[in-house]
Amino acid sequence: MAILRPAGDFDTTYAHDIATIRQRWQWVLLFAFILTLFTLPFYASQSVVSLVNRIGITIIAVQGLSILTGYTGQISLGQAAFMTAGGYISALLVIELNWSFFLALPVAAIGAGLIGLIFGLPSLRVKGFYLAMSTLAAQFIIPWFTRNAFPELLNGAQGLNVQVPVLFGIEFNSPQRYIYITLTVLVFSTIAAYNITRSRIGRAFVAIRDHDLAAELLGVNLFKYKLLAFFLASVYAGVAGSLAAHNIRHLNSETFNLIDSVIFLGMLIIGGLGSNLGPFFGSIVVEMLTEGATLFGPFFITLFPSTAAGAVQALRPLFFGFTLMIFLIFEPRGLAHRWRLIKAAWRLRPFSH
């Protein structure tokens, strides 16, 4: 499907030719949206703010997975493990070395990226299920490491109490304050994701996804770009892990687990693969479902008295699994694709095509 532009949108300058946001009203809408989010703590309730905060962190993790799985086609079941790595690195830098959180965050991102590289190595030899398996191994080995290695430093299965980020004397100790960190990082991570995927690197990723052997014949260095994809995905995971750890202020080997990795993949499918909007749609829909599970929990307790308080925990995987299956069967290209269709239909109106 060709990309349809609004009527009267022509490239008059080179700068306009490569612009992502092409029209003044798009800028206005974008800034209105960002402004709405940044002023959220002034008029929204605490639960809404903390939900938006959580969604923001999730989006960052899914953006990384989107680069790796959506654009490069490498299936990863280890995104949560790399979040664990990032979370531990930044928590330790703050606790042990008294670094500022804002310095520890980028270092944790790079650290998680390097760990991701190690587990990306098998991608040079294997793909498909096999690669899913090798990233699954990361999902077991990294949490095991945090449980068993350096007990005096990592505190074993108990985990760490993570400190509150402080900047210029302001303590980011509530969702209302923390949301500013999350949103700022999210803005930058989104700009980065857009530009990675539409540049030379992104085109190489897409070539590898569509056919890796053919891409190699065209001169794409598989070794370099596959590892780069793993590195970038893990950097995003590291950032998300670090943000989440300092947000919930506690971290152990189970904070980010295999189910989270599965949910991230599900968010990616529900949102749409190979799209920068996908992570937004997917994360928002799935997090809303989780909220729905909390809402419907009491009702289900009356239906299944044997479950009692466990209903909420039961509904979360149930809602998620059903939604994922329905999307896979009826909307396999995800919400981002549907959004493109709606936009195209709007622009072509009153004609159907």
Added chain:
Amino acid sequence: MNWQLLPQFVVTGLLLGGPLALNALGIVLIFKATYIFNFAQGQMLLLGALITWWFALELGAPLWVAILLALVLSAVIGLLIERFALRPMTGQPLLSIILMTLGLSQVFQGLALLVFGSVQRNFPQIFSVTDPYKITTPFVFNGNNITIILKQNLVWSFVIAILCVVIISLFFRFTKTGLTMRGTSEDHELAQSIGININRVFGLSWALAGMVATIAGVLLATSSGLDMSLSVVVLAAFPVVLLGGLDSIPGTIVGGLIIGLSMGLASASKNPVVRDMSEIMPYILLLVVLLIRPEGLFGQKRIERI
């Protein structure tokens, strides 16, 4: 190395390989016929065990009747999964199919939790717990022969698991249905063109895998109790599958024994860090296998064409 305990850990490790091989068999059965890697095998196992528990303890049926009913039901569940979840996915990319089985696993986990609740349940004991087997080995340590103590359920689980794998391989080797299944696993379109109903074969594979999962579930529940974490056990079977080869049934036994042995050997170490490593030993082996020989020990190497 803790030499005195080494024989004990080696034998226990090898015996643990039996149930691992059984779980791997369920995955291989489906993969061989359909090229689908079933991540929901663990939840199928959990459901099988829960259904058996429900028939035996809630409805008061004799245990063998309960197991038979559970086998039938799990075969039906397998058929339903194939028909309503996986058949619409025919021809879809790999990632979608993997996510479909992952989605299924979440749905089953949620359903099990919703209907049965998350309490630990007593499962009927099939094998005596009080009377372990004692074997005196010819190895001498400090002037005494080393004695190995083996729980009955461990031994019998191993025997039943290996028996299942052998029966399934004989079924594949000597029956006509087995032949059609092997034919289908070679090439779906080719099989269809010579008159094999491949949808029937796919359904049969899922039904068989469901039954295998139930047997594994009952064996596990009788030795370690029944709760929601039962489904996690299958995660340790993934390395077994890859080590043995994704499409090899005998490979599951060899893979199971090697993985079990590696866990046993790690537990026999005196170094506490190595001892703790026994739980991630399968995954370390998995990484090694993937780097050195991705098709596994007995798997078929497939050449990819552009």
